[in-house]
Amino acid sequence: MKVARFYAPGDVRIEQAPEPEPGPDELKLRVRNCSACGTDLKIYRHGHHHIDPPRVLGHEIAGEVVATGGGTTGFTPGDRVQVIAAIPCGECAVCKRGRPSVCPDQRSMGYHFDGGFAEHVIVPENVLRVDGVTAIPDGVGFDEASVAEPLACVLNGQ
Numbered sequence: 001m002k003v004a005r006f007y008a009p010g011d012v013r014i015e016q017a018p019e020p021e022p023g024p025d026e027l028k029l030r031v032r033n034c035s036a037c038g039t040d041l042k043i044y045r046h047g048h049h050h051i052d053p054p055r056v057l058g059h060e061i062a063g064e065v066v067a068t069g070g071g072t073t074g075f076t077p078g079d080r081v082q083v084i085a086a087i088p089c090g091e092c093a094v095c096k097r098g099r100p101s102v103c104p105d106q107r108s109m110g111y112h113f114d115g116g117f118a119e120h121v122i123v124p125e126n127v128l129r130v131d132g133v134t135a136i137p138d139g140v141g142f143d144e145a146s147v148a149e150p151l152a153c154v155l156n157g158q
């Protein structure tokens with residue numbers, strides 16, 4: 001499959017990569033839309049202290065479930081879904097107080113895990129554990145669903 005992989009500031013390569021298969025408690029999605037936001041541009045220009053390259057970028061992910069790993073429940077191939085970008089740990093005191101958006105141990109798709117600038121992406125167990133895969137309602141496109149994260153940033157900012 002084709003991926004866009006970050007190697008260093010100014011060095012993002014379109015490459016062929018083996019198609020990933022989901023392990024236990026993971027999902028495999030066919031990426032139908034992965035938007036680029038200002039952070040992607042910042043990473044492209046300057047890198048990011050949470051990215052240890054090489055890394056497939058892309059964290060505004062919407063797609064279709066194509067395979068489920070053992071142990072997952074509630075997902076079926078063909079489901080249209082959107083994936084959270086920032087992944088709270090779900091375990092710390094802040095998360096337990098119901099404030100996962102400010103979890104100090106957040107990880108992110110496209111930073112700690114290969115992201116959605118690819119034909120397929122693996123949704124890691126960390127995302128499923130915190131209920132970070134959302135069904136896309138009928139009438140909402142993959143393009144619209146993929147910008148749920150920037151919209152959430154705006155709402156949180158307000």
Ligand SMILES: [Zn+2]
Pocket residue numbers: 037038039040059060085149150
């Ligand atoms: Zn973003």
Ligand SMILES: [Zn+2]
Pocket residue numbers: 088089090091092093094095096100103104105106
């Ligand atoms: Zn936490």
